[in-house]
Amino acid sequence: MKFSINRTELANALSIVLKGVSTRSTLPVLSGILIEAAGDKIVLQATDLELSIQYSVAALVEEEGRTVVPGKLFSEIVKNLPDAAVHVEATDEQAFVTCDTSSFSIRALNAEDFPGFPRVDVHQKIEIPFHQFSTMVKRVSRVVSKDESRAILTGVLITLEAGVLRMVATDSYRLAITDAPLPNSSADEFHAVISGSFLSEIASLPKTESPVSDNQIVVTCEDTVFINRRIEGNFPNYKQLLPDGYATRATIEVDKLVASVRRASLLGSTSSPVRFDLNNASQTVQISAASQDVGSAQEIISCAIEGEDVEIAFNYAYVLDGLGSIATDEVYLEVQSALKPGIFRALEPENFLYLVMPVRIS
Numbered sequence: 001m002k003f004s005i006n007r008t009e010l011a012n013a014l015s016i017v018l019k020g021v022s023t024r025s026t027l028p029v030l031s032g033i034l035i036e037a038a039g040d041k042i043v044l045q046a047t048d049l050e051l052s053i054q055y056s057v058a059a060l061v062e063e064e065g066r067t068v069v070p071g072k073l074f075s076e077i078v079k080n081l082p083d084a085a086v087h088v089e090a091t092d093e094q095a096f097v098t099c100d101t102s103s104f105s106i107r108a109l110n111a112e113d114f115p116g117f118p119r120v121d122v123h124q125k126i127e128i129p130f131h132q133f134s135t136m137v138k139r140v141s142r143v144v145s146k147d148e149s150r151a152i153l154t155g156v157l158i159t160l161e162a163g164v165l166r167m168v169a170t171d172s173y174r175l176a177i178t179d180a181p182l183p184n185s186s187a188d189e190f191h192a193v194i195s196g197s198f199l200s201e202i203a204s205l206p207k208t209e210s211p212v213s214d215n216q217i218v219v220t221c222e223d224t225v226f227i228n229r230r231i232e233g234n235f236p237n238y239k240q241l242l243p244d245g246y247a248t249r250a251t252i253e254v255d256k257l258v259a260s261v262r263r264a265s266l267l268g269s270t271s272s273p274v275r276f277d278l279n280n281a282s283q284t285v286q287i288s289a290a291s292q293d294v295g296s297a298q299e300i301i302s303c304a305i306e307g308e309d310v311e312i313a314f315n316y317a318y319v320l321d322g323l324g325s326i327a328t329d330e331v332y333l334e335v336q337s338a339l340k341p342g343i344f345r346a347l348e349p350e351n352f353l354y355l356v357m358p359v360r361i362s
Contacts, residue, residue: 001035001064002037002062004060005059006086007078007083007084010086011075012206013057014044014078016055018033021072022049032068034046035067037063041056041059042061043055046071051198052115054224054225068108069095078097093108124190126165126185128180134202137167138200139325140325143169143321143354147171152236155235156168157169161189164179164180166178172236176352178325194230195228195229241341243341243343245336247310248307250285250303252303253303254330256301260299261319261320263299265289265316266297267291267294273289273359274288275312275361276312280305280308284300285300285301286301287300312361313361314356322356325352327350339358339360
């Protein structure tokens with residue numbers, strides 16, 4: 001195998017494929033990247049047997065063939081090469097990399113031992129503009145659970161109903177929902193729970209105008225194909241957590257609220273969270289926190305309030321996570337009572353809801 005390619009393009013390809021390289025497998029070949037040169041392109045593949053990634057990039061192929069190179073080492077070499085054409089030549093046992101005056105020789109692995117790229121029969125398919133997909137994933141991914149003992153909560157529920165694409169994530173302490181219209185989708189309905197970390201990897205790809213095609217567990221974006229296992233199990237019935245209405249609603253400027261919660265959190269902790277005291281008469285919300293061994297902090301923000309006076313407390317980190325996903329200048333805070341979940345809701349035209357379980361006020 002022998003080919004030449006622009007260093008920047010090769011480095012970009014490797015940065016994407018490297019996400020699929022196994023770091024814990026006992027099979028040495030899974031720590032490598034399969035490179036196949038044919039025609040006028042090279043195809044790079046990586047897998048940890050759960051996540052598989054394939055990336056195609058144009059190259060000047062002088063001699064067709066395939067090899068497996070150590071993924072992390074090869075990526076680091078290319079990343080540190082001068083900005084010039086990279087020449088790669090491989091035999092059964094060695095791969096040679098030259099660029100300008102630099103040259104490397106690294107041990108190659110047997111390409112025959114590398115697992116074949118999965119083939120999946122597509123039953124449902126949806127397409128969504130990459131920017132929209134990326135925005136939706138970033139809004140809900142903060143809420144995905146890290147607890148592997150409840151695998152279903154490490155995923156994001158993706159549904160398509162009546163032309164509306166919805167992503168839902170929860171860690172049982174908070175819940176994030178974001179919707180986007182998808183009226184021209186070829187699929188009537190779609191329902192899958194997909195790994196949150198997998199979706200985040202796709203959302204972090206370089207920005208592109210191309211749509212993302214999500215075929216249950218196959219995601220295609222331009223020249224990249226991702227395949228990941230679908231999470232089996234029943235996603236929690238999140239709809240039963242959503243209240244029909246509210247007793248109190250405050251309309252608050254997002255920037256002021258974020259700054260106030262951050263300042264109050266300096267004196268708070270998970271055992272003494274940030275309190276929200278909503279007062280209709282004064283049309284204000286008081287943000288406060290106290291720690292017995294440190295001190296206390298209070299801050300008052302003017303806002304528009306409708307409904308009853310109420311005091312409710314939240315974990316400040318959860319609040320900041322939710323507010324960080326809101327793109328509008330103002331946010332609705334909707335409360336039923338001190339013991340029921342509070343909802344932070346973006347104003348139109350954004351369609352984002354963030355539910356947070358309250359902390360009992362002593």
